[in-house]
Amino acid sequence: MLRSMYSGVSGMKGFQTKLDVIGNNISNVNTIGYKKSTINFQDLLSQNLSSSGVNPMQVGLGSTTSAINVNHNPGSFMTTGVGTDLAINGDGFFVVQNPSAPGTTGQYLTRAGNFVVEADGDLVTAQGYNVLNSAGGKISIPANIVSFSINRLGQVMGKDASGVESALATIGIAQPENPAGLSKFGGSLYELNTKADSRTVLQLLALPKNTEVASGMLEMSNVDLTEEFTEMIIAQRGFQANSRTITTSDEILQEVVNLKR
Known part of the structure; x- marks a missing residue:
């Protein structure tokens, strides 16, 4: 349960960074010569639960930012x-x-x-x-x-x-x-x-x-507002989904605490 909570936190941090990148792109939509940035994620270290089976039993510990790249495609x-x-x-x-x-x-x-x-x-x-x-x-x-x-x-x-x-x-x-x-x-x-x-x-x-x-x-800037707003929706929903993971983990922990009254 604690693993899922920390995974949710890492996901929220990642999508917050994604929103920061998107916000900077949108703010520079009319900046002369500006080149937009994109963000990529990667998974964190996975914890080994057991190696007795045919395949390794691992649980991931969340995600992190792997790269923030600048797109140098020409603008209009x-x-x-x-x-x-x-x-x-x-x-x-x-x-x-x-x-x-x-x-x-x-x-x-x-x-x-x-x-x-x-x-x-x-x-x-x-x-x-x-x-x-x-x-x-x-x-x-x-x-x-x-x-x-x-x-x-x-x-x-x-x-x-x-x-x-x-x-x-x-x-x-x-x-x-x-x-x-x-x-x-x-x-x-x-x-x-x-x-x-x-x-x-x-x-x-x-x-x-x-x-x-x-x-x-x-x-002019090579920022495409349609693409940026679409990515913003994805980032918003991803942030919301990770926050739901934390909320669910909290509810389960509450149930464990209530086992002994």
Whole structure:
């Protein structure tokens, strides 16, 4: 009876975590570049009651969370018409640099391409992080450039007062070996670690194969509300069922206590 009670407690904790994941997904349904998370469970250690039979006699002790994974499927694109709004059509991440962090320690990955040009000409994120080019340097628009655009190849093309157009930089794209292993840093940023890539330094590329940069567009969240609400119902019923297990175990314990009056 006590085993069933503790199993119910573990189940309630698991489904509470599932509700936490679902709630975070729903709260970010309109967050630019957000990737939803999913949760998986596994059973806990089983207790051996006897090994005298042909098959082992075991009773499980509940469940626990095995993994919370990030789903990196692409989200839908939203047209903004703003030239510095960028979306990656394919694999890869933009690479941004915290200007106050030395070296490569302040580099992060992101799929949120809502960039702006500061007064000094630097292309930055909403948090003020510099957008890096394929050589690992910041992208800056010179003062003599009157207009610029970003093409599908990720090239920043500038035009001077005389109408001469030239390539100023190429948007840097990083492709970690295991995107699901990236750590969420906050602000729609990801931090590189050894689980995501065996290389300790970000490898910036020009445009990878089968990947394009869409200017004037943003990639929205890949959260599907229909799926999330369905998972919420499952989590709610699972939580309710485990609470019923605890209630039933309590009623049986009460009957045992009442055997001696």
